[in-house]
Amino acid sequence: MIVFDQVAFWYKEKSETSFELKEVSFSLQKGLINGIIGGNGSGKSTVARLIAGLLPVLSGALTVNGESPYQQLHHSGFLAGLIFQNPENQIVGTTVEEDLAFGLENLGLSHDEMHCRIIETAARFGLTSLLRQPVTSLSGGQKQLLCIASVMVMEPAWVIFDEPTSHLDPWSRLEFWKIIDEFVHHHDLGVVIVSQLAEDLTRFEKILGFKEGRLLFNGSGEEFRSTGDDIHAHFNYPESWKYERLQLTADQQKIT
Amino acid sequence: MNNGITEIKLQNLTVKYGDATLLENLCGGFKRGQVNLIVGRAGSGKSTLLRTLAGFHKEFSGTVMAEERSFNPSGNISLVFQNPEALFFNGTVGEEVGYALKMRGLPVEEIEQTSVKWLQQWGLTPERCWNRHPLELSGGEKRRLALAACTVFLPPVVLLDEPLAGLDMRGQRSLAAMLAAMAADHIVIVVTHEPELLLAHSSSLLYLHSGSGQWFTPDAFLREALNNNSFFPLPDWYARALSPYRDTAVLPQIDAISVHRFVSECR
Amino acid sequence: MQISYKPGSGLLYSLNPLVKGAMTFAAIIFFSVNSLGLWAMAALIVAFLIICRLSRVALLDVILSIRRIALLLLIVGVIQGFGTTGFSLLMAAEAMLRILGVFLVAGVYVTISSQSELTFFWEACFRPLSLFGFPAREFALIMVIAVRFFPVILGEIERIRMAQTARGAKLEGGGLLASAASLMPLMIPTLTQAVIRAGELAQAMEARGYRVSAQRTRYQRFRFGLSDFLAMLVPIMLFYYLLHPFFMAQ
Numbered sequence: 001m002i003v004f005d006q007v008a009f010w011y012k013e014k015s016e017t018s019f020e021l022k023e024v025s026f027s028l029q030k031g032l033i034n035g036i037i038g039g040n041g042s043g044k045s046t047v048a049r050l051i052a053g054l055l056p057v058l059s060g061a062l063t064v065n066g067e068s069p070y071q072q073l074h075h076s077g078f079l080a081g082l083i084f085q086n087p088e089n090q091i092v093g094t095t096v097e098e099d100l101a102f103g104l105e106n107l108g109l110s111h112d113e114m115h116c117r118i119i120e121t122a123a124r125f126g127l128t129s130l131l132r133q134p135v136t137s138l139s140g141g142q143k144q145l146l147c148i149a150s151v152m153v154m155e156p157a158w159v160i161f162d163e164p165t166s167h168l169d170p171w172s173r174l175e176f177w178k179i180i181d182e183f184v185h186h187h188d189l190g191v192v193i194v195s196q197l198a199e200d201l202t203r204f205e206k207i208l209g210f211k212e213g214r215l216l217f218n219g220s221g222e223e224f225r226s227t228g229d230d231i232h233a234h235f236n237y238p239e240s241w242k243y244e245r246l247q248l249t250a251d252q253q254k255i256t
Numbered sequence: 257m258n259n260g261i262t263e264i265k266l267q268n269l270t271v272k273y274g275d276a277t278l279l280e281n282l283c284g285g286f287k288r289g290q291v292n293l294i295v296g297r298a299g300s301g302k303s304t305l306l307r308t309l310a311g312f313h314k315e316f317s318g319t320v321m322a323e324e325r326s327f328n329p330s331g332n333i334s335l336v337f338q339n340p341e342a343l344f345f346n347g348t349v350g351e352e353v354g355y356a357l358k359m360r361g362l363p364v365e366e367i368e369q370t371s372v373k374w375l376q377q378w379g380l381t382p383e384r385c386w387n388r389h390p391l392e393l394s395g396g397e398k399r400r401l402a403l404a405a406c407t408v409f410l411p412p413v414v415l416l417d418e419p420l421a422g423l424d425m426r427g428q429r430s431l432a433a434m435l436a437a438m439a440a441d442h443i444v445i446v447v448t449h450e451p452e453l454l455l456a457h458s459s460s461l462l463y464l465h466s467g468s469g470q471w472f473t474p475d476a477f478l479r480e481a482l483n484n485n486s487f488f489p490l491p492d493w494y495a496r497a498l499s500p501y502r503d504t505a506v507l508p509q510i511d512a513i514s515v516h517r518f519v520s521e522c523r
Numbered sequence: 524m525q526i527s528y529k530p531g532s533g534l535l536y537s538l539n540p541l542v543k544g545a546m547t548f549a550a551i552i553f554f555s556v557n558s559l560g561l562w563a564m565a566a567l568i569v570a571f572l573i574i575c576r577l578s579r580v581a582l583l584d585v586i587l588s589i590r591r592i593a594l595l596l597l598i599v600g601v602i603q604g605f606g607t608t609g610f611s612l613l614m615a616a617e618a619m620l621r622i623l624g625v626f627l628v629a630g631v632y633v634t635i636s637s638q639s640e641l642t643f644f645w646e647a648c649f650r651p652l653s654l655f656g657f658p659a660r661e662f663a664l665i666m667v668i669a670v671r672f673f674p675v676i677l678g679e680i681e682r683i684r685m686a687q688t689a690r691g692a693k694l695e696g697g698g699l700l701a702s703a704a705s706l707m708p709l710m711i712p713t714l715t716q717a718v719i720r721a722g723e724l725a726q727a728m729e730a731r732g733y734r735v736s737a738q739r740t741r742y743q744r745f746r747f748g749l750s751d752f753l754a755m756l757v758p759i760m761l762f763y764y765l766l767h768p769f770f771m772a773q
Contacts, residue, residue: 039424040394040395139298139299140298140299141298166421166422167421167422168298169297169298169449170449170488170489170490170491171297171486171489172297172298173489174489196424198424198425199491199492199493202492236424236425238493239425239491239493239494240491240492240493240496241493242493243493243496243497244493244496
């Protein structure tokens with residue numbers, strides 16, 4: 001469980017224009033597809049980085065499974081993995097195997113432990129035959145898979161995806177959602193997805209909506225859908241919901 | 257506006273990259289007056305085809321013809337990539353737009369006049385952004401500035417790689433309309449993962465798949481996509497909007513924009 | 524085609540990274556300063572290529588890349604060819620062969636060494652400096668990542684070049700000053716992209732638990748076998764050859 005209790009964060013040069021996360025409280029549970037939405041400068045990426053422990057909490061309290069992610073990350077622990085949108089910029093190794101090992105080396109594991117985990121994870125993600133391949137020879141989809149595998153091999157309790165779908169082709173998007181569904185509903189893994197894309201919204205089971213550092217909406221996907229225009233106006237509203245509404249009104253007109 | 261070319265034709269175009277053959281015996285053409293779409297999975301050779309047309313990728317056989325003559329890409333083509341940051345290198349928006357004209361040796365006053373006009377045409381207010389740094393603009397504005405800077409010299413052919421990606425629906429819609437308007441004066445070729453937004457302005461779509469290219473009319477493309485999701489996964493809402501018409505002889509021209517207009521009028 | 528790591532299992536591949544590095548280092552110095560003359564050097568290069576072939580090293584990319592340095596070769600050839608007695612083809616060929624030898628050795632080294640092997644070697648080289656508080660391992664990792672990003676950045680430059688030339692940017696020709704100015708259209712977007720990439724990579728590494736102060740373990744284990752002992756004879760012999768005139772003089 002992720003718990004934000006009155007968490008605030010600001011960057012060093014605090015001025016009137018600079019971004020600030022203003023005393024945000026919420027909690028996220030495993031077993032649901034958790035989505036964080038909002039435009040540029042809304043604070044959604046800051047929240048993701050706080051959960052991953054990349055940024056310290058400046059006031060209030062943030063716990064992931066009861067522990068502080070920032071403290072953990074700085075003492076060879078690992079609570080939540082963060083996956084960025086461009087695979088090209090987050091692969092560290094020159095071969096698949098090396099990239100999988102990078103995070104484990106940081107955790108200070110023994111060689112045998114690393115070897116076990118790498119073999120297991122590679123098999124799970126269908127990368128076994130590619131282990132010795134240089135990463136430059138992988139296709140875009142395989143690189144994306146490697147990025148996910150490289151974080152999963154570290155056995156995090158939570159995984160955060162930062163705008164994962166915006167650079168994928170429509171086919172890969174379907175495959176991505178298949179993987180997420182598997183993670184959330186068949187493995188004991190907490191998933192948070194940060195996204196700007198309206199169509200991703202329809203997949204979220206729990207939604208946090210941010211605007212200018214404030215939490216505007218906190219509720220289930222269904223609740224978000226039925227909430228009023230005063231909330232919807234701040235976010236990208238999915239076309240499919242618009243269309244369904246349209247059909248509904250058309251049907252009602254037919255009846256009357 | 258006169259920039260000569262109204263159609264480019266591909267004749268038995270075979271494109272190679274090292275040992276791999278990316279496209280084989282591609283025939284067909286791109287016309288003015290409509291948006292030419294290219295659709296395909298990542299790695300299907302879309303970008304290499306663009307490079308080939310632009311004359312930067314030389315490993316190909318076959319010919320590209322323009323008006324019964326061999327097409328010379330130099331000076332006749334413009335390329336716009338998905339991330340505009342990779343295009344800007346001038347200090348101000350004004351210089352950025354005027355650069356292509358300056359390189360063509362036009363007098364200063366004319367450059368300024370054309371640039372101002374061009375910014376307006378792409379929906380940017382020159383008074384507000386003329387002296388700003390290109391990277392200070394918002395995401396959608398950057399995209400439009402990139403398009404303005406790349407088309408200000410009236411290239412007969414404009415190649416766009418994923419112009420709609422990463423924008424919100426509103427931004428996508430206004431950009432789609434601008435691209436459609438642009439097609440009157442240029443041959444516009446668009447590589448995209450969101451063909452539904454441009455289908456209404458298009459009469460031909462090139463579908464690239466494992467080394468071969470197939471040409472579709474928007475109608476045939478939609479029908480194929482409706483029947484087979486792995487051919488092209490249409491967005492959920494769009495497939496649903498179309499599905500009542502699946503069995504009619506001619507699919508209605510349901511483009512995303514008119515669906516949207518319909519929706520917003522009903523609200 | 525770029526020169527980059529291509530996995531394999533031949534003899535050269537299986538050597539300890541320290542040995543690989545030492546051999547490369549010795550061979551580069553050897554080709555730069557030896558005085559064997561044209562034919563002996565040509566024979567050595569041929570022998571080197573045969574050994575690579577036997578180890579099933581993917582030589583094609585390395586050899587194709589020679590054309591990238593063709594101009595350099597030509598210029599050096601012309602300059603070195605003019606001696607006191609006019610132009611000597613032999614001198615020119617010898618100078619060109621030196622550069623070719625260095626290039627081939629370096630190219631093969633990059634082809635047969637993975638990132639962790641490179642880091643291991645560089646770290647070993649810098650380790651003495653860590654006595655003075657120099658962060659050897661971090662420095663090695665930075666160098667290696669820079670090398671890894673090289674092809675990515677090159678690809679980016681290629682893309683930007685295409686888009687800029689289409690807008691009419693003149694990227695070639697003109698005098699020295701003019702050509703430096705004409706690089707601007709490429710430099711700024713390339714740097715912008717490189718900074719964005721570097722920032723993202725740093726965050727991704729940190730998110731995967733990387734800290735400068737951390738006690739990291741190592742996944743790859745490199746053994747020092749019999750073949751490594753034998754292979755060490757190569758750099759020793761090369762250095763002996765280079766240094767023995769000095770010993771003789773004493």
